[in-house]
Amino acid sequence: MTDPSIAVTRLVKRFGEVEAVRGIDFEIMPGTIFGLLGRNGAGKTTTLECCIGLTKPSSGCVRMLGLDPSNPRELARLRPRFGAQLQTTSLPEKARVGEMLELYARYYALRPATAALCERVGLLGKERQPVGGLSGGERQRLALALAIQHDPEIAFLDEPTAGMDAYGRRVLWGEVEHLRRTGKTVILTTHYIEEAERLCDEICIVQQGRIIARDTPARLIAGAGGGSTITVEAEGFAPRNGIARAGRWRHEAPGNGEGARWVLATELDPGPVLAEVVRAVDEQGAQLHALDMRRATLEDAFLNLTGERIAEDAEAGAA
Amino acid sequence: MLLAQTKMNFVWYLFRDGEMMFWALAMPIFFLVLFSFAFGFGNTTQASAFLVPGLIGAQVLTLGFFGVGVMLAQFREQKVLRRIYLTPLPPWVFFAALVLYRLTLLAFQSSILALAGSVFFHVHFTGNVLDMIAMLAIGALTFVSLGTLVGAVTKTAESANNLASVLTVPLAFLSDAYIPLDRFPSTVSAPLHLLPSTQFIDALRGVTTGGEPLAHFSLWIVVLLCWALGGMLLSARIFRWV
Ligand SMILES: Nc1ncnc2c1ncn2[C@@H]1O[C@H](COP(=O)(O)OP(=O)(O)OP(=O)(O)O)[C@@H](O)[C@H]1O
Numbered sequence: 001m002t003d004p005s006i007a008v009t010r011l012v013k014r015f016g017e018v019e020a021v022r023g024i025d026f027e028i029m030p031g032t033i034f035g036l037l038g039r040n041g042a043g044k045t046t047t048l049e050c051c052i053g054l055t056k057p058s059s060g061c062v063r064m065l066g067l068d069p070s071n072p073r074e075l076a077r078l079r080p081r082f083g084a085q086l087q088t089t090s091l092p093e094k095a096r097v098g099e100m101l102e103l104y105a106r107y108y109a110l111r112p113a114t115a116a117l118c119e120r121v122g123l124l125g126k127e128r129q130p131v132g133g134l135s136g137g138e139r140q141r142l143a144l145a146l147a148i149q150h151d152p153e154i155a156f157l158d159e160p161t162a163g164m165d166a167y168g169r170r171v172l173w174g175e176v177e178h179l180r181r182t183g184k185t186v187i188l189t190t191h192y193i194e195e196a197e198r199l200c201d202e203i204c205i206v207q208q209g210r211i212i213a214r215d216t217p218a219r220l221i222a223g224a225g226g227g228s229t230i231t232v233e234a235e236g237f238a239p240r241n242g243i244a245r246a247g248r249w250r251h252e253a254p255g256n257g258e259g260a261r262w263v264l265a266t267e268l269d270p271g272p273v274l275a276e277v278v279r280a281v282d283e284q285g286a287q288l289h290a291l292d293m294r295r296a297t298l299e300d301a302f303l304n305l306t307g308e309r310i311a312e313d314a315e316a317g318a319a
Numbered sequence: 320m321l322l323a324q325t326k327m328n329f330v331w332y333l334f335r336d337g338e339m340m341f342w343a344l345a346m347p348i349f350f351l352v353l354f355s356f357a358f359g360f361g362n363t364t365q366a367s368a369f370l371v372p373g374l375i376g377a378q379v380l381t382l383g384f385f386g387v388g389v390m391l392a393q394f395r396e397q398k399v400l401r402r403i404y405l406t407p408l409p410p411w412v413f414f415a416a417l418v419l420y421r422l423t424l425l426a427f428q429s430s431i432l433a434l435a436g437s438v439f440f441h442v443h444f445t446g447n448v449l450d451m452i453a454m455l456a457i458g459a460l461t462f463v464s465l466g467t468l469v470g471a472v473t474k475t476a477e478s479a480n481n482l483a484s485v486l487t488v489p490l491a492f493l494s495d496a497y498i499p500l501d502r503f504p505s506t507v508s509a510p511l512h513l514l515p516s517t518q519f520i521d522a523l524r525g526v527t528t529g530g531e532p533l534a535h536f537s538l539w540i541v542v543l544l545c546w547a548l549g550g551m552l553l554s555a556r557i558f559r560w561v
């Protein structure tokens with residue numbers, strides 16, 4: 001059996017009173033694209049920074065390629081083997097894009113291939129632009145280039161597409177695909193659920209410093225019901241009779257304060273259910289504003305998992 | 320690698336920063352002219368012979384506390400250090416490149432001061448050139464090392480700046496840099512001679528305009544090197560990259 005690229009065991013990190021990570025375990029096998037998904041403050045960055053030796057765990061341990069990143073000597077041996085795009089960092093404002101890429105190539109003892117790299121991340125023609133004059137998305141793409149130009153065995157990408165437009169996201173997705181094809185391990189954090197679903201082989205959902213689910217995107221979706229969601233916005237409509245039993249209905253106050261929005265999560269074949277909903281709207285004489293049907297996505301799985309979790313806590317508190 | 324990194328420091332923090340460039344070159348001259356007249360003891364040549372080494376010494380303090388200490392704290396606060404920390408660049412190379420950049424700048428500033436002193440105020444540098452350079456290097460080593468400590472004990476650039484000011488300004492005034500210590504009552508000046516900055520500036524003045532050999536100051540040099548070593552060991556232990 002091959003050894004995992006990263007193994008995190010009972011990781012805990014406290015910042016004074018705040019317990020940012022409260023016991024996280026995972027192993028990532030080589031060649032996996034691994035995603036940490038969670039809301040703001042869930043502990044994704046803290047976990048990732050523990051993995052690369054920027055943060056010292058309060059307890060628990062991390063092994064990257066069999067070495068301990070919190071030990072300076074072992075970290076020194078790891079540095080050439082991983083690359084990282086951090087969430088909070090900066091480069092000297094007056095440095096130019098080309099200079100940065102060349103300097104980093106030297107850090108990793110590479111022959112600089114600045115033009116080719118700029119082409120890959122869509123910075124061609126920007127080589128002479130100072131870092132301080134780059135747009136947010138361009139900075140992110142430069143950070144990505146600096147993280148991967150030495151073809152690391154493991155790439156750590158902390159919210160690599162935060163603030164990126166569609167083009168930037170495609171660039172990143174392309175690079176992650178490239179890393180996957182060459183058998184590299186990628187660990188990334190994101191709150192774009194669509195991105196996690198599309199890119200990741202495995203996903204950990206992190207909530208309040210703990211992992212509450214870990215699986216492939218397909219199995220997470222299946223586990224969350226795997227059904228469909230039908231949203232009805234109609235004045236005077238309420239789920240009664242037959243359609244009330246089609247699945248779980250949830251009542252939502254619509255954003256504009258008009259009418260009512262009902263959301264149905266159903267495991268049934270959505271086609272006939274939809275037809276029944278339309279019939280019910282008609283029979284009840286309701287005025288239809290909007291009707292929407294979609295198959296379950298990771299987003300639903302995420303809401304389900306994190307929502308349920310909060311409900312459980314509430315029940316435990318009441319008992 | 321060291322040279323490439325040093326060169327980038329020049330390019331990023333000096334050549335592409337017009338204001339920095341101006342102050343780096345104009346500041347020493349400005350001080351020289353100002354103090355020569357302000358403290359002019361009737362004879363500005365004599366005043367300058369005292370002041371030029373004093374100003375160079377004060378530049379060395381500034382270099383250590385601000386040029387290295389505050390700069391490191393700034394790099395940390397701007398989160399530049401944490402990115403560098405992840406690359407295989409050895410930490411000492413990053414540090415040495417910063418020091419080398421500052422030292423080269425110091426060499427320039429001292430030469431300008433010395434030149435201005437000898438051209439405009441007829442200051443005679445009677446000492447041996449090698450002695451002068453050695454003394455300057457020893458002082459720079461000491462204050463770079465103590466400056467690193469400033470960058471290591473402070474969390475923010477703001478507090479590093481405050482600490483550096485609190486150290487540099489009084490030290491410069493109490494260390495024989497601008498005001499001759501013999502103007503103080505001896506009960507005050509005696510303990511001031513124990514300051515590393517006083518010892519360094521006096522030694523520097525001795526070997527530059529005082530015509531004394533370096534060997535006269537060997538005790539002080541040993542003491543300065545102890546400060547340097549202590550500062551280095553302590554900052555290596557407590558310096559944080561993130
Ligand atoms: N240096 C620190 N000092 C104090 N608290 C911290 C520190 N770093 C993180 N925290 C706290 O730890 C928790 C987790 O933070 P973390 O940055 O890991 O979240 P995250 O999942 O990456 O969130 P985001 O999606 O916003 O990036 C937060 O509540 C945060 O306030």
Ligand SMILES: [Mg+2]
Binds near residue numbers: 045046158159
């Ligand atoms: Mg984060």
